[in-house]
Amino acid sequence: MMAQNEDFVIGRHPALAALKSKQAVNKVFIQSGLKADALKEISALAKKKDVIVNQVPKAKLDLLADGQNHQGVVLAVAAYEYANLDQLFEQAEKKGEDPFFIILDGIEDPHNLGSIMRTADAAGIHGIIIPKRRAVQLTATVAKTSTGAIEYVPVCRVTNLVQTVEELKKRGLWVFGTDMHGTDFRKWSAKGPTALVIGNEGKGIAPLLKKKCDEMLTIPMVGHVQSLNASVAASLLIYQGFTSRGN
Structure with missing residues (x-):
């Protein structure tokens, strides 16, 4: 079960943007068996930030992404913060x-x-x-x-x-x-x-x-x-x- 105050970032481009920003990333889920350069970059950025990277089957990502095109990556992030x-x-x-x-x-x-x-x-x-x-x-x-x-x-x-x-x-x-x-x-x-x-x-x-x-x-x-x-x-x-x- 994911914590209630978690949300998901779905797809390669949004995942890279989240990892390069100050957004608090809790976990990275990458589809096992995929070798894309973008996924390697995501994995390297996550490790640099001491974020756990999990290699998971496509079915797990499909579930987390709720039918959206995840391109082999989903991030569990702290819920988005609002500004005043x-x-x-x-x-x-x-x-x-x-x-x-x-x-x-x-x-x-x-x-x-x-x-x-x-x-x-x-x-x-x-x-x-x-x-x-x-x-x-x-x-x-x-x-x-x-x-x-x-x-x-x-x-x-x-x-x-x-x-x-x-x-x-x-x-x-x-x-x-x-x-x-x-x-x-x-x-x-x-x-x-x-x-x-x-x-x-x-x-x-x-x-x-x-x-x-x-x-x-x-x-x-x-x-x-x-x-x-x-x-x-x-x-x-x-x-x-x-x-x-x-x-």
Whole structure:
């Protein structure tokens, strides 16, 4: 039995990222009989960190990975740690940049959260804010989809997004939401301290939270399907913000 406060990192790239980061790794499970260079590197890194490496049959990894493609490696890690709001501000300060945060209002699909983290890392986002309830948390699936970005983008978990947005506004941030009706996102400038709210996959942003946004942004669409996957929409908006900040 695994301890309750353990989670799993699944796949070669996420495993390497976890071993190279400060993430606490408890055990490494490698499929016996596989000779890939990536697995040798994982094994060597684990031994350097004094982490136990277990050679196990594929069936054991299939069980730990719960049907995900493990590529011959699974790490048992301490559950992912969440940052607090001040740590997100510190991340921006360290880089000498105005804060640029992403707020996710009830994202439920772990693949969407992982993809958003991957884009956030690529675009230098200083942190992601998620609610504690009715939303996906940091899990092994999120970690795998993020391809290692989970190790670099701090995630802050809050009880109440409306109160958090109020606090961010008091601390000088301009808060933008996403909606069917709003300013064309291609005209948006994210210069200065900025937070961008991405809504739930089906329902969008909760009405109370929408009221707290300074401005709504919309992605114009001319096709037959008038919606985009949440992580795709987030990527377009994050990169518009990234571009407007002169990056």
